[in-house]
Amino acid sequence: MKSNSFLLLFLAGFLTFGSCKNSNNQQDEQTQQNSLTPPPPATTGNNTDALPVFNIKNASGNVINIKDAFKGKKVLVNLWATWCPPCRAEMPSLQTLYNTTDSSKVAFVFLSMDDDFGKAIQFMKDKKYTMPLYYPAQELPALFNVEGIPTTFIFDANGKIVHQQTGMGDYTGPEIKQLLQ
Known part of the structure; x- marks a missing residue:
């Protein structure tokens, strides 16, 4: 009975973290696509609380x-x-x-x-x-x-x-x- 509970808990954890991984993979693919032609970085001057030059x-x-x-x-x-x-x-x-x-x-x-x-x-x-x-x-x-x-x-x-x-x-x-x- 303990082994079934452990297996069930393991599968639930795997599915949960697997789902998070999939969304991160989509973001990673997007990041890779966006990084093929890197645009110039935007700047804010010296003030990071200012509307950036963007x-x-x-x-x-x-x-x-x-x-x-x-x-x-x-x-x-x-x-x-x-x-x-x-x-x-x-x-x-x-x-x-x-x-x-x-x-x-x-x-x-x-x-x-x-x-x-x-x-x-x-x-x-x-x-x-x-x-x-x-x-x-x-x-x-x-x-x-x-x-x-x-x-x-x-x-x-x-x-x-x-x-x-x-x-x-x-x-x-x-x-x-x-x-x-």
């Missing part, structure tokens, strides 16, 4: 520099992916925030971490989300090299971080709206 590509394929393009505006950067359930779950509140925020004062950057940008574009179309979608056009800067997604940063008009949300958030509350006014 190139992003929009859904039309145009490359812009995030710091230059949104200079003088507050910037919300959301790192997400279509394969991430918490990322998908927070999208409706982000869409509501986007719809109710003055775009002349605030820029939104929904930065897809998908290995296929086309999947992110299709996801946004299917869900009828109108938020501006971007993809990294170069290696992620250290600031955006986060442990998990979704992660959201809010930068003030001078490019300084004023808020960071790690994990799923609700963006319909007064605290976030106040940061973006």
Whole structure:
């Protein structure tokens, strides 16, 4: 009886760790694909809490520099992916925030971490989300090299971080709206 319990426990552990290994293998494959043509690294200057000098590509394929393009505006950067359930779950509140925020004062950057940008574009179309979608056009800067997604940063008009949300958030509350006014 003890040997059956031990065998069952061993198999459960093996399946659990095997599942984690598979998701890591997918990320390893993505990393290998992305590393075939390494882009130049992004920089933040001397301040690691500042909006980095970083190139992003929009859904039309145009490359812009995030710091230059949104200079003088507050910037919300959301790192997400279509394969991430918490990322998908927070999208409706982000869409509501986007719809109710003055775009002349605030820029939104929904930065897809998908290995296929086309999947992110299709996801946004299917869900009828109108938020501006971007993809990294170069290696992620250290600031955006986060442990998990979704992660959201809010930068003030001078490019300084004023808020960071790690994990799923609700963006319909007064605290976030106040940061973006």
